[in-house]
Amino acid sequence: GQQVMQIPQYQHVQEGEDFTTYCNSSTTLSNIQWYKQRPGGHPVFLIQLVKSGEVKKQKRLTFQFGEAKKNSSLHITATQTTDVGTYFCASSTWAGTALIFGKGTTLSVSS
Amino acid sequence: NAGVTQTPKFRVLKTGQSMTLLCAQDMNHEYMYWYRQDPGMGLRLIHYSVGEGTTAKGEVPDGYNVSRLKKQNFLLGLESAAPSQTSVYFCASNARPALWGTEAFFGQGTRLTVV
DSSP states (O other), X not given: OOOEEEEOSEEXXXXXXXXXXXXXXXXXXXXXXXXXXXXXXXXXXXXXXXXXXXXXXXXXXXXXXXXTSSEEEEEESSOOGGGOEEEEEEEEETTTTXXXXXXXXXXXXXX | OOOEEEEOSEEEEOTTOOEEEEEEESSOXXXXXXXXXXXXXXXXXXXEESSXXXXXXXXXXXXXXXXXXXXXXEEEXXXXXXXXXXXXXXXXXXXXXXXXXXXXXXXXXXXXXXX
């Protein structure tokens, strides 16, 4: 079945450093969504990308969708301790009815 | 504004016992999902439903059953719990199919331990 592969699995940074997580698929994706899960919490929707080459920004977060719609990235500029958590990418599969998630990237930030 | 509510939040079961996890949403969403989350494995889809009275298998359906008798409720059953089913279970709902790219809303999760 369709899978989205996410790397790295873990990333530790010093506060103020940048962070990037990547999501890759062997097949063309109709769209890609990004979620954040704080420690002990539940996944919360961040954004959705639909168009080839699309770039969206949310304050210090930049989201990109590849030209071939097979990969995506989330970049955080100047990380803060509030950025700690696990970031998931997700896309549709199962005839388009369900969301399939990558394994996530867990970000830790030390001050 | 409750959103998606899961009960219970915590549960300890003995091997072989059965239980039902309840998910309720008040957003009139058609699509509902059950995921399990294990360390290093991300969120894996167990079963899902595209509307009242429908259910379908996801990535890891074995050992689980589901029912969607009412639109707002999605039940996940474990008939004979096994230690491998120790996990955090999340329910989610969506207004439209994932292909159309709409936000999924998650419940707070149920932490289940099978001993």
